[in-house]
Structures are given as structure tokens and as C-alpha cells.
Amino acid sequence: MRRAWLIACKDLREGLGQRALLIRIMLPAVILPLIYGVVTGKIIGGADMDAEQARFVAGLIVVFTAVVAVVGTSVGGVIAAQAIALERARRTLESLLATPATDREIFAGKVLAGIVPGVVGGYGAGLLYFASARLTADIESVSTIPGATFFLAFVLLLLPLIVAIEVAFGVMISARCGTVTGATQLSALAAIPTLGATLYLAYLASHWSMWERLLFAGGLAALVVALLYLGARALGREDIIARLD
């Protein structure tokens, strides 16, 4: 795994050097959580809510949390989508593929390089959301709203797995796409239903038993492992080289 780690560190160094791209990705990941946090705080605002109002606010928090998670994790998704397509465009891929690094190591390195900023972005956006909500209202009030607390905690817990799924899809698409723009757009398209389904199931999980929740988390983990395995197998070193000319 040393080579995978080396590739990930190199990609991170290269990715973090793309200031224009980072600003474009980071802006919504910072601004949206702040706005949603303030809005959440204002709505909760220590007001006494009846059951119907509490249900509405809970729904709002769930939606906001989902959006914040998606925006935060998309940092990893964008880096993953560029992983191979950008190397192909810059003609650096042949040198990388000519090293003794195996397909598995290259794929793992690329995924790792997306997971790190994705997880940091996801938790960072979550932190901003809570901090801004806390500053504008008593966050303790959230615990009185049914469903919201569990969903928040569950999404935070599953965040690394959600990011890993999004990033693995991104790298797989990146390996098959001819252009960087195409890879970014396609992986965003692929991420939306995946994330939507995952978050929806996480929301439903508030009504499940502990075993069902564990089974769901285990299923997500198994999906990550399967994607890593299949992604490495389908990296297609030959196809990538054939499409270089």
C-alpha cells in the first residue's frame, strides 16, 4: 500500500495546488452550510413548537443536513473525477502506468486522494452548519425534534463510507472518460442518485431496529469494498494507453 499512499499524497499535493478549482468547489461548501445553519438556528430559535411545527423543522433539518453532506463531500468527488482524466489530458499517465505500481495500487491511490478531502470537506461543512446554528439558537433544541438527531448522527457516522462510494464511482468514470469536463459531469450525474438513495435510507433508518441499521452500515461498507475491487479490475490500463494517441 506504500505506492497507493505515495500516489494519493502526490494527487493531493497537485489537487490542492489548483487554487481556482478549489475556490470553485469550496465556496458552496462553506457558504451553504453557513446560510443553512443560520436559517436552522433562526427557525428553532428557542421557540415553543407544537408537534406539527416540530415535524416540519425536523424535515427541514434533514434536508439541510443532506445538502450540506452532499456539498461537502463533492470536494472529493471532483478530485476523483479528475484523477485519471486530468493525467491523460496532461500526458502524465504513461509515466505513472510504466511504474511497477499495480492497477489496484493506482486505483486505491486515486480513491484515497479523493476520500481525504471529501471526508474533511463533509465534516468541515457539518461543523460549519452546527456552529452557525448554535450561534443563532440553542442547538440543544434540536434534540427535542423527532428524527433529526438520529439522522444527523447517522449521516456523520456514515460520511466516510458515503464519500468512498462517491469517490470510487468518480475514479471509475474518470478512467473511462476522454475529457476532464466529461468525467466531472458524468461522475456528478452518477453521484446524485447514489447519494440520494443512501441519504434517504439513512433517514428511514430512524424507524429501524439496531440490527437493521447495522446491516445497512455493513451493506454500505461491503459496497465500498466491492467498488474498490471492481474499480481496480476495470481500470483498463490497456484501454487508457490505447486512448492516449
Add this chain to the structure above:
Amino acid sequence: MPSAIEIKGLTRVYRGSRKESEIRAVDGVDFDIAQGEVVALLGPNGAGKTTLVRMLSCLLRPTSGSARVGGHDLRESPEKVRANCGLSTEASGLYERLTARQYLTFFARLYGLADGDASTGAEKQLRAADLWDRRNDPLATFSKGMRQKINLARAVAHRPRVVFLDEPTSGLDVEAAGSIRQLILEMSQDGETTFLICTHNLPEAERLCGRIAIMRRGRVLVSGTPDELKRRLVGNHVLRVSLRKALPRHCQAVVSLPGVAEASLEGNQLVLQITADQDHTNPQIVRRLVESGADIIAFVGETRSLEDVYLHLVRREAEEDAMTS
């Protein structure tokens, strides 16, 4: 000397959507390169040079045939083959945001060198390439010549047994190309590293390489030292003898002499291809011509170049193609 590269019947077929659109990029190549040899692979665009190099560096799988590089089989242990090879291609890009030192260290570590060795290797190559002063500059700030030097340094920083260079001086100005050639010459001095250089630059091939192989349509047509190829195909020298009136009998008089490969008439000029030592052959030619009644006006000798060999082969192949079609 043991073989660094052994190729047996190596073939690569690119299949199109229809069966008739099948392209044999490399077609049954048999070729051996000894350890420490510096070999040039010449050929027109589309001859199969790059595909051959990509197969030998395990970037592409052969359709059939086999090869061993650095003692390892391409199919059985591709990782080991790659670990023993260095590859620098014509238009290799660089990781622009890394510094020269970070770039070389990254690749050396990727090739399995320990951190300390990778750092030492990078320093050695940067000094050899005269880029030590720029070691901490991002590669985005490097000129084309400097980038090519970094590419070369990357290909050899892990001390591979075999180095593949594809068009190492393509698109460079005279000075930059000269310094890259000098760098390759210095690298090949150790006598242990094997170089296979694909190039269109014939004088460069003649200067850098001990052996030349010429490819066309996926096949290696000939290989040998530059002198061997000249002697075998076009003669080492050409003699142009201007006569007052050149006649066929003058041709016949000299063509049977040992060392004269071919004799032809171009107006009043007799053109002779010489494969032997001139000191020995020239007096005999003059004597024969005088005996056959020729009036010699001038006598000019020309040395054959690799370009003559190359053009001769390409024309011969084109003629054969025309005849078969």
C-alpha cells in the same frame, strides 16, 4: 554478454470494429539486445516503434509472441519488468505543481527505492542534468529542454537495467537537443544499462547508438552497426568517376573487382558503390578503367550516411510493395 532484451515473434494486433480493419502494428518481431548495448530503432511514422516499446515496458499486452526484459517475462511478471525499466516518451507531461526534486523522488519511491536512496538518486540525476540549482522550483516554470531533461532523469533515477527513450530530442532547439544527447551519452557510459532509443533523427542515432534497427510496417527489416548496414546495403563509400565518354564496357570492367558492390552510369559519370577499403580498391579501379580505354577526368569519393541506408531500404520496400500489389 547476456541479453537484456529477448524478443521472439512479438506481435500486436489492433482490432477495429470490423475484421478487415485489423492492424498489425507489430508483426512477429524477433530481436535481441545485449546488456549495456545502445540500440536505435528507426522507422517512418506508424512503423510500430512506439507500440513495440509500449509492449516491452508492459503498457500493452502482446497479441502473440514473447519477450524477456531484464531477465523477466512480459506476461508472467509485468511488475518486475516495469521495475527494471525506465521509460521516457516523446510528449511526457510533468506534474506541474511539484518541484523538480519532489517529482524525481516521487517516481524513485514509486519504483521501490527506499526514501534515502530515492532522495540520493534524485540529487544525482539533477546534478547530472545540470538542474540542481532549480531543484526547488515548480516544474511549471521549466523550459521545454529542461522538461525533457527531467523526463530523462525520471526514467533513470531508479537505476533501471533497461531504458526506453521515445524521440528524446524531438521538438528541441539545437542547443537543448545537444545537451540531451550528451546526457544520454554519459548515462550509457556505465556499460550496464541498456538503451533502446526510438528516433527519426538519423545523425543522432549514428552518434549515440552502437547498433541500429530499422522497422517498417511492424517488422524489423535490418539491424546491425551503422558500418555493417552501410557495407551490406549501400556500400561504405561512393566513387563518382567523370569520364570523357562513359560506356557500358567501363562499367563491366570494374564491377567484377572485389570491393565494388555496384556500378552504374549517370551521363558521363560512372557511379561505384564500394564496400572495401578505398586504399586497396581505388588504384585497381583506376587501372581497370585505363585498361578499358576510359579517359578519366575527375575522381570524387563520397562517404555513405545512415540516411542513404534508410532511404535505400524504404525505397526498396516501397518497390516490393508496388510489385506485390
